[in-house]
Amino acid sequence: MSYRAAVVGAGITDATSPRKQQLSAVELCQQATWAALDHAGTTPDTLDGIVVGNIDGFEGTVLGARNLTRALGLGADLPVTIINTGGTTGGNLMQVAARMVRSGSHARVLCLGGPTFFGVRDLQSAINTNSPMIIEQPLGMGAYHMGAFAANAYRQRYGLTPEDLAAVVVADHEKASRNPHAHLRYTVTEDEVVNGRPLSSPLTQPMVCPVSAAAVAMIVADADDVDGLRSTPALIRAMGMSSDPYLGGGKGDFAEMQNLATLARRVYALADVRDPAAEFDVVEIFAPYAHMQPMQLEALQLAPPGGGVELIRSGATSAGGSLPTNLSGGPKCTNAGVAGELAPYAYAALQVMGAAPEPIQVPGARRALAHGTGGTFFQFENLAIFEALPRSDR
Amino acid sequence: MTTTPTQAVHWDLHYDIHLGATWSRFMDGLRDQKILANVCPACDRVFVPPQAYCESCFERTDRWVELPPEGSLEVFTVAWHGFRGGPTPPYAIGGVRLDGASTLLMHWVIGLDFTEPATLLAQLPAGSRVRAVWAPQRSGQILDIAHFEPARD
Numbered sequence A: 001m002s003y004r005a006a007v008v009g010a011g012i013t014d015a016t017s018p019r020k021q022q023l024s025a026v027e028l029c030q031q032a033t034w035a036a037l038d039h040a041g042t043t044p045d046t047l048d049g050i051v052v053g054n055i056d057g058f059e060g061t062v063l064g065a066r067n068l069t070r071a072l073g074l075g076a077d078l079p080v081t082i083i084n085t086g087g088t089t090g091g092n093l094m095q096v097a098a099r100m101v102r103s104g105s106h107a108r109v110l111c112l113g114g115p116t117f118f119g120v121r122d123l124q125s126a127i128n129t130n131s132p133m134i135i136e137q138p139l140g141m142g143a144y145h146m147g148a149f150a151a152n153a154y155r156q157r158y159g160l161t162p163e164d165l166a167a168v169v170v171a172d173h174e175k176a177s178r179n180p181h182a183h184l185r186y187t188v189t190e191d192e193v194v195n196g197r198p199l200s201s202p203l204t205q206p207m208v209c210p211v212s213a214a215a216v217a218m219i220v221a222d223a224d225d226v227d228g229l230r231s232t233p234a235l236i237r238a239m240g241m242s243s244d245p246y247l248g249g250g251k252g253d254f255a256e257m258q259n260l261a262t263l264a265r266r267v268y269a270l271a272d273v274r275d276p277a278a279e280f281d282v283v284e285i286f287a288p289y290a291h292m293q294p295m296q297l298e299a300l301q302l303a304p305p306g307g308g309v310e311l312i313r314s315g316a317t318s319a320g321g322s323l324p325t326n327l328s329g330g331p332k333c334t335n336a337g338v339a340g341e342l343a344p345y346a347y348a349a350l351q352v353m354g355a356a357p358e359p360i361q362v363p364g365a366r367r368a369l370a371h372g373t374g375g376t377f378f379q380f381e382n383l384a385i386f387e388a389l390p391r392s393d394r
Numbered sequence B: 001m002t003t004t005p006t007q008a009v010h011w012d013l014h015y016d017i018h019l020g021a022t023w024s025r026f027m028d029g030l031r032d033q034k035i036l037a038n039v040c041p042a043c044d045r046v047f048v049p050p051q052a053y054c055e056s057c058f059e060r061t062d063r064w065v066e067l068p069p070e071g072s073l074e075v076f077t078v079a080w081h082g083f084r085g086g087p088t089p090p091y092a093i094g095g096v097r098l099d100g101a102s103t104l105l106m107h108w109v110i111g112l113d114f115t116e117p118a119t120l121l122a123q124l125p126a127g128s129r130v131r132a133v134w135a136p137q138r139s140g141q142i143l144d145i146a147h148f149e150p151a152r153d
Ligand SMILES: [Zn+2]
Pocket: B040, B041, B042, B043, B044, B045, B054, B055, B056, B057, B058, B059
């Protein structure tokens, strides 16, 4: 038989800039882990595995995750699975943990994402080492240079202005200002975003995520073995991953997210979602750059082609709207590497558990969509659908 | 708040990446001012840079074709801000659909007036024709194409 997997606890630390962070990476990870255990109402001895991630080179070591887990204080006998899939590592952690639980080999697994952008002095320089060697790396592209390709293609396809991109940023900052865990908690105006320092056209600095220091942990468990746990589980109703070719030039069309659209159709079918815009109470997507959230909303069938910005401007994606999206402020306002990629899963699960930070909780949320993406040109997509699983023992 | 205590770690490592048969043939072509692509036998897609198999069909590519050094610029960005060890900004990087290719070739694009940032997209709108400019000295690497320039016939 197969088992059902659910998130039964999540812990998210407050985020800061690396410069202001007083804790080490290990200390942040401990804080997130203990918060997740506390939320679940359990102790380390009930865990039977850890899934943890790192990104080679970003932390000045290739042993980041392995060294980390020994220092967590969870005991010496927990088997550790290390995920190292570059920018998509954090999004893959829960996918792997859930497969372990569904297979029956594990019953309660800790997923841990640390602050992997924490130490590197020039992150764009580090990210360039992850771009395809020989062919694309010599051209001098860091993360936002590669991200800007889609921004320009999308702008041209639909005639969007810099102000349209700025509107997305204004909305994200407004949301982050209410999330106690967010890093950039100030609000911005469209003018400030449009007139920010140009990084790679059309992206200005305010259109691009910050480098944050934070950690995120989740406990993925057998959904039908929740005795002694305190939380309302978030059932992982459906999930999946999908990849484009590795070379940026292998993408078919930079103006739309075809790979994500393909994945969404597959995951929606697994969860029997027929009218996506009407069926999610809350959405958390990995959108570190201004153009990404509208494009992703379109690929996820939550907005018509070219209609993503209009949906955001309408207030539908804000608190109280019909499709609250990235009420956490998203990675645009907090991006701590692997922790940042795990965060959409943690926030989406917390929403249906009724345990999101109070100012961003969607009242009565029962079904949530979580998304992650990574890779130099965002070739790799992952999705999950959570559903509140009311406890039969209460 | 004061800056938190840190200590420096530095990496300075060199590697030799083995190109293999497929990319070696591509790089040999560049040295001879030829852009070589290969073709999936199942879906007929034309790959440049070439690849040993088709990622959609999982078929080995078996046929080579030479593509013209011209195509359409589908997308580009101007890097206003670079990074340590990278090129000196501003520079433009674009995705070029060479005539007959199914994939984009990423490369530098010249011919933009950087003093007019607001008109960048209008200067080279999607679909603009561009052609490869060969580097005078070529050694079998992607920068044997110096850059792409607007092709104004
Ligand atoms: Zn094929």
